[in-house]
Each structure stands twice: as structure tokens, then as C-alpha cells.
Amino acid sequence: MxxxxxxxxxxxxxxxxxxxxxxxxxxxxxxxxxxxxxxxxxxxxxxxxxxxxxxxxxxxxxxxxxxxxxxxxxxxxxxxxxxxxxxxxxxxxxxxxxxxxxxxxxxxxxxxxxxxxxxxxxxxxxxxxxxxxxxxxxxxxxxxxxxxxxxxxxxxxxxxxxxxxxxxxxxxxxxxxxxxxxxxxxxxxxxxxxxxxxxxxxxxxxxxxxxEELQRKCRVSLKLGVSDPAKAQELIRASFPELQTHIEGGKLHILSDVNDPAALNRALVMADIGVYELAGEGTGMEDFFIERLGR
Ligand SMILES: Nc1ncnc2c1ncn2[C@@H]1O[C@H](COP(=O)(O)OP(=O)(O)O)[C@@H](O)[C@H]1O
Ligand SMILES: [Mg+2]
The missing domain is CATH 3.40.50.300 (P-loop containing nucleotide triphosphate hydrolases)
Known part of the structure; x- marks a missing residue:
């Protein structure tokens, strides 16, 4: 190169x-x-x-x-x-x-x-x-x-x-x-x-x-603990097609930015899927830089 x-x-x-x-x-x-x-x-x-x-x-x-x-x-x-x-x-x-x-x-x-x-x-x-x-x-x-x-x-x-x-x-x-x-x-x-x-x-x-690396590192994602991960994944695929999901360690991970976690939670609960954990993962871009540059 x-x-x-x-x-x-x-x-x-x-x-x-x-x-x-x-x-x-x-x-x-x-x-x-x-x-x-x-x-x-x-x-x-x-x-x-x-x-x-x-x-x-x-x-x-x-x-x-x-x-x-x-x-x-x-x-x-x-x-x-x-x-x-x-x-x-x-x-x-x-x-x-x-x-x-x-x-x-x-x-x-x-x-x-x-x-x-x-x-x-x-x-x-x-x-x-x-x-x-x-x-x-x-x-x-x-x-x-x-x-x-x-x-x-x-x-x-x-x-x-x-x-x-x-x-x-x-x-x-x-x-x-x-x-x-x-x-x-x-x-x-x-x-x-x-x-x-x-x-x-x-x-x-x-x-x-x-x-791209920066975006990947900084992507804020969600980790969901649900009663039925496979069913939850199906539902998210159908209702929120822009979100990328995968199941790992029994949890459902959502890779794309989730603008409205509450709506997601509502949809799952209405489909009779129990949500016992909903947590953010990853760091935002500002955090990434602050970590490297100091304040
Ligand atoms: N001509 C110079 N003589 C002595 N020290 C310098 C000189 N130019 C820059 N420095 C020092 O080198 C370091 C880097 O400065 P600089 O390259 O200007 O940083 P930045 O542009 O990122 O603010 C600083 O600690 C600055 O004080
Ligand atoms: Mg300068």
C-alpha cells in the first residue's frame, strides 16, 4: 500500500x-x-x-x-x-x-x-x-x-x-x-x-x-435478559427490522443503536415475553476519546 x-x-x-x-x-x-x-x-x-x-x-x-x-x-x-x-x-x-x-x-x-x-x-x-x-x-x-x-x-x-x-x-x-x-x-x-x-x-x-473501527467500538448496544430469547429475536426481526440481533450466553444482544428501549420493552411484554434485564453495553464516542485523551 x-x-x-x-x-x-x-x-x-x-x-x-x-x-x-x-x-x-x-x-x-x-x-x-x-x-x-x-x-x-x-x-x-x-x-x-x-x-x-x-x-x-x-x-x-x-x-x-x-x-x-x-x-x-x-x-x-x-x-x-x-x-x-x-x-x-x-x-x-x-x-x-x-x-x-x-x-x-x-x-x-x-x-x-x-x-x-x-x-x-x-x-x-x-x-x-x-x-x-x-x-x-x-x-x-x-x-x-x-x-x-x-x-x-x-x-x-x-x-x-x-x-x-x-x-x-x-x-x-x-x-x-x-x-x-x-x-x-x-x-x-x-x-x-x-x-x-x-x-x-x-x-x-x-x-x-x-x-468504521471507531464506530464499531463506540456502538452502544443493548443486552436483554428475556424468558424466551428465540421468540424475542423473531419479534424484533419482524417489528424492528433495522436492529441487528444475536443470542449469546442466553441473552439477546442488539448491536444497532436502539433509539427507544422503552418501545422495545413494551413490544416484548405485549408478546408475553418476560423481560428481566435490559442493560446498555459499549461506550459512546465521546467516552471512547475521553478514555484515551483524559479530561
Ligand atoms: N518550539 C517549541 N519549543 C519547546 N517546546 C515546544 C515547542 N513547540 C511545542 N513544544 C511542546 O511540545 C508539546 C507539543 O506541542 P504541540 O505540538 O504544539 O501540541 P498541540 O499542537 O497538539 O497542541 C507541548 O508540550 C509543547 O509545549
Ligand atoms: Mg497545535
Whole structure:
């Protein structure tokens, strides 16, 4: 398998402290890779290593399957921390300035501003932009040169719900058109709706998990103790076809999310099936992260 980003046992120390402690990252083409972890977990440090902004103490980096990192980094756009924009210039002037590094036609720059929802800001100076607009301008700058991979460090940090939705929609749309993303956040919720894979960072250590694995681990299910498990299973199949069930240890386990356990209980009792136990199993997604990240 060739990865867009692959690291092996990457280490970055500041003094004695490892900000990045043996991180092995695997991002495939087309992924939206959510790098989740609370402040100080090592997210920005990892991204800086990938971009060549700092040098690792040890470990390996491959980008687009290559160790020729200089060439590979030409294919990456990035936004690390707050975008460095010129406050007394317009969105277009800012783009033109940064396009010196990645030659881009005026037409393409207009397209990029349209894409990030800044198509109609005209002569307004960037200093008068909202935080969300500045962040979107930062993304437009990162898009100069049409990168195949975008590395965005906390792009949703500090935005209001409307701003968060705009950035999220933009990411999903660009991903649909083929761009691979690595996005960091200290909040699961911001990425939980769009990420295909997660790297969960905690004190410099990374644990990778796919969105499906996460969902499976976090699925809340029900365990039912009933007088007649086989009959109960039949009834649930007929009345609640969306629920997956299996019998194990004499108990009936329901794997899919049960929105209304009371209705389920009622249906069983009305069919003359005695229910002596009804308990939740598994952990919710927030619990899963809290367990790993601490509070
Ligand atoms: N330039 C630096 N000098 C010293 N320590 C740093 C530097 N950058 C980051 N650190 C430390 O490395 C750890 C990880 O920081 P960082 O990568 O910024 O985490 P995150 O982006 O997840 O909040 C923190 O303990 C932070 O204090
Ligand atoms: Mg950071």
C-alpha cells in the first residue's frame, strides 16, 4: 500500500521532552485524516515535521511514497496555526502575493476565492475580515498550486457554528474532487462528522483508527435478559427490522443503536415475553476519546 503520508517511529524532542514520541502515521489518498488530541498532544509538532518546518530527532518520513521530501512537499498545501495574511490588503492582493511561491493565473485565483466563499468580498481589506473569513483566505492561500494534500492545523478553532459548517462543507467538497486532507483538532465533534480515519494523539503518542473501527467500538448496544430469547429475536426481526440481533450466553444482544428501549420493552411484554434485564453495553464516542485523551 502506498501512502500519501507515511512516517515510521517519528520522534521530535524539545529539550528532554518528546513532543512527538514514535509516531507512525498512515494517510491514504482520498482520506480525511483527523488528528485529534488536546492542547500539547503534539499535533502541530507532527505537522511541522511533515512540512519540513522542523527536523526530527529520529524516524522516517515518506510523502507520496517517496523519500525525496523536497519535491513531494511541492504537492502539499498547508495552514499551520493562524494564517499569515496582510491585513491592509484585499483577499485577491493577498493571494497574488503568495502566488509568487506557486505561480497561479488571475483566473485560477478568482476560482479559489469562489471556492472558499470569498468570491464577493471585493475591495474589503483582510484586516476587516471575520475570523472565519481569514481562515478561509488562509485555506485559499494553501490551495495555490493545486496541492494534492492539504495539511490544516486546527482550521475550525475559534469559529462560530456557521463558520465551522462552512469550512467543513468546503473540506468535504474538495475531498470529493480528489484532495486528501490531514486536519487537526482538539475537539472530536468538529471532525467526527467528516473524518475517514483518525490519529489520536496523547502526550506525543499516536493511535490510529478508521472511522468504521471507531464506530464499531463506540456502538452502544443493548443486552436483554428475556424468558424466551428465540421468540424475542423473531419479534424484533419482524417489528424492528433495522436492529441487528444475536443470542449469546442466553441473552439477546442488539448491536444497532436502539433509539427507544422503552418501545422495545413494551413490544416484548405485549408478546408475553418476560423481560428481566435490559442493560446498555459499549461506550459512546465521546467516552471512547475521553478514555484515551483524559479530561
Ligand atoms: N518550539 C517549541 N519549543 C519547546 N517546546 C515546544 C515547542 N513547540 C511545542 N513544544 C511542546 O511540545 C508539546 C507539543 O506541542 P504541540 O505540538 O504544539 O501540541 P498541540 O499542537 O497538539 O497542541 C507541548 O508540550 C509543547 O509545549
Ligand atoms: Mg497545535
Amino acid at each position: 502506498e501512502y500519501v503520508v507515511e512516517t515510521n517511529a517519528l520522534v521530535k524532542k524539545y529539550g528532554q521532552k518528546a513532543a512527538v514520541d514514535n509516531m507512525s502515521v498512515h494517510v491514504r489518498k482520498g482520506d480525511i485524516y483527523g488528528l485529534i488530541g488536546k492542547n500539547g498532544a503534539g499535533k502541530t509538532s507532527l505537522m511541522k515535521l511533515l512540512l519540513g518546518l522542523t527536523i526530527p530527532n529520529s524516524g522516517e518520513i515518506k510523502l507520496f511514497g517517496s523519500t525525496d521530501l523536497g519535491a513531494a512537499r511541492m504537492r502539499i498545501g498547508s495552514l499551520i496555526e493562524a494564517p499569515a495574511i496582510y491585513k491592509n490588503e484585499t483577499a485577491m492582493e493577498n493571494l497574488a502575493r503568495f502566488s509568487l511561491l506557486a505561480p497561479t493565473s488571475k483566473n485560477r485565483m478568482h476560482e479559489l476565492l469562489e471556492l472558499v466563499g470569498l468570491g464577493d468580498v471585493g475591495k474589503k481589506k483582510a484586516g476587516a475580515f471575520s475570523l472565519g473569513m481569514r481562515q478561509r483566505l488562509g485555506i485559499a492561500i494553501a490551495l495555490l498550486g493545486d496541492p494534492e494534500l492539504l495539511i490544516l492545523d486546527e482550521p475550525i478553532n475559534g469559529l462560530d457554528p456557521a463558520g465551522i459548517k462552512e469550512i467543513r462543507d468546503l473540506i468535504v467538497e474538495m475531498n470529493r474532487r480528489g484532495t486528501t486532507f490531514m486536519i487537526s483538532s482538539h475537539l472530536l465533534d468538529e471532525l467526527g462528522k467528516i473524518a475517514t480515519n483518525y490519529g489520536i494523539a496523547h502526550e506525543g503518542v499516536l493511535e490510529e483508527i478508521t472511522a
